[in-house]
Amino acid sequence: MASAGLLDAILQGLITGTIIAAGALGLSLIYSIAEVPNFAHGDMITIGAYLTLALNKPGAVPFVPDFGGLPLVAAGIVGITVAGGTGAVYELAIFRRFRSKGADLITMVIVSLGLALVLRNVVLFLVGSGNINYNTERVTNTNVELYLTGNGLSVQTVQRQAGDLVTLGEWGYGWLSLLVIVGVAIAAGVAVYRWRTDDTGFETVHLVSPRVLGVAAGVATLAVLATVLQGAPHAIDAAAWSTSVGVSIKYGVILGLTLVTMLAMNLLLKGTRTGRAMRATADNMALAEIRGVNIDRIQLVVWVIAALLTALAGILTGWFASNLNPNMGFSLLLPIFAAVIMGGITSPYGAVLASLIIGVSMDVGVFLLPAEFATYRTAIAFVILIAVLLVKPEGLWGDV
């Protein structure tokens, strides 16, 4: 029986980071293209989560006929769509008017603050301040236990079923195969990166950044080889080091959904006319307008996309934590802002990378620090933000 360790904290942090990334991606679009430091972003997340709740558990929300409720997936899809509509409302009813008056950054900050106040209290007004969760199947965690023995690495998957620990599978790797797996994975990653950066020129636009492709290739190779080269388990009684990593189907879903969303965003930004117009607007709104970009349409698209992303982040947060409350979004606002500023506000890719860094450092920090510091989880994100602002205010990734 191994106990959870650093590896578990890192995985947890990656999941936290992907959820933050869904919010940060939207905020970075609003920040760079609409030029609004959107303090309502957290509460837009809450709205998305509760819109889905209204369809998933209609009895919990007043003014919604109790039709029994949709499964979470269907409710989520409808909820995200409706949330996209609310994004259009924010832009048409509020931000377009202020933009046409030439409002400055301070005014936009305070307008978004007013919107945040309205949104959070609409949720409080309709649903109340209590904790609530989605109506969905319970997901059981599986613990992957790793034992490092004299003969190599041994793996056990353990699940708690009806109160008892049940070992689901058991296998091992010899030292040689471990070496092969890690070596080949790194080699594959480096090779793909080299291959993609071969043709570097001023004209080249990579649809997916070579760095991202390299890491993806490395991880994929690692996974394939780890499956193929499974051997007999070793005796684990004399394990030199052991650790346990909790995984569940939730992790896969969250990672997969966010990855697909990011790829789609990437395609939109780099592969379509609208995306090019969006990037041009972020660069220089006046110039883009002169070149025939319909600014109003672009801003509308930005707000709708951002609202879709916040709704996704809200649903994932609510589902991952099995808990929704009116403050859920606001407590994500600080890490999201930290990620966006750390990544450099004009770079969606930087925002995603910074989200992962912040997610990991929050969970690893809580793991490493003494137990009484667990309540300062958000504070860790903040310390990183302040450090970045003081040392490298242009962000990690620079301009993209």
Added chain:
Amino acid sequence: MALADFFISLMTFVTIYSLFALGLNVKFGFTGLIDFGHVAYFMIGAYVTVFLAMPAGISSTYEGLSGLGLATMFAGVPGGDLLGWGLALVLGMLAAALVSLLVGIPTIRLREDYLAITALGIATILNAVFHNERWLFNGAFGIREIPRPLAGVFPIGTGSFQLNLLIFGLPSVLALGYVGYRTVKVVRPLSAREATLGVGATLALAGSLIFVITTMLGLVVNLGIFSLNVDNTIAFLLLVGAVVLGRQALRETDHVGSLLALVSAILFSLWYLGQPLVELVTEGNTSDLLLNLFWLYDANAGSAGGLDYDRFFFLFTLVLLAGAYWWVQRTVNSPYGRVLRAVRDDETVPEALGKPTFRYKIQSLMFGSALAGAAGGLWAANIGFIDPTQFASTVTFFAYTAVIIGGTANNRGVILGTAVFWVINSGTRFLDDFFPSEYAQQLAALRLILIGALLIVILYYRPEGMLGEQDYDIDLGRGGVSDD
């Protein structure tokens, strides 16, 4: 609770929050620093003042740092506890200023939006520290035994009913009269037609409100469905009338401020004097009217009435607010204040003239934070119990709303805006009585929705606020050429 008591407690809130908002105005209005962590200094002021003033071992449930007991230190001297408490308050202000210095040095150079989010983060973290560290100031359990300055002295009175009424009642009536006189001066520019339209709109609005309230009461009690009965129809017609008259008045007038002053004066008089007047006519009951008129005189204090502690504390905060107002006015009207405004408008200009803008910004931050700290100390003494949940970041946002409603960079506007904000937020609490108590949370949320919407609407239609930026004693002249 009698209306006058409610009025006093509401006005005490308004003065304390005005002090808080004045501090924000120094930072935000005059220097252009978006400090979203303003409430942190409010919190520090409150905790440090209480910590310094309260004696050690004050109660068995308190497990934080033991207090220094400044309030009892000067017990021998007459007015000694006021002296000790005042010393604690000054030290609380200093503590708030020092913390803002520590926060400001690394962050004040940041771009405005970065500064906003960083300040918000620091305030959130500080709040989390106060909430979680029980050894510090008792954590989430808060502090219950808070020393209040001169608490043992009140109520005071002379022992003679007539004399008390004269001493405390006369200033009350005079104060009401003075406010009325000032209101008349503000309202005077309105023409007779505009005034008639305004009065008509207000009366119609008030009438429809009364009808709606009685209807809502009936609705909730009977759990019936909204139906087209006589009350509803009258309320609806009155509301339509109010809208029509109000629109007409707004369209014709050039003096929106005067019109608003007239409307609020009528609404206040209806609420504060009209209600007891109806009682006087229908039941011959004069006591409520007299209590409201002589609002400084509390008939229940002592044997022959007198000045009770709440009323004293209101006057006390009012004096402190007046002092702070004078101090801020002097600052912004000085050459020093002119540099602050130049930093706000375009930092490169004063910098090119050799002004150390970094130092100016830090000083402005510390000044504003010290005022917030003073407000915090008063808040603690007024409310008698503090815990970290009272200092959530929404308090900062409320202050921003108040400043923007009243007029950014206008000290009088800030006080007006705070009054408007708290009248909307707390003054409408009496409406809660007409709804079952389980809806209290909904009503609170509804008010905040209204306030958020009001913030956006004001920023759109009147970004300079109700009063606009104030005039300064020193004007900049015309391009450096002197007139004389």
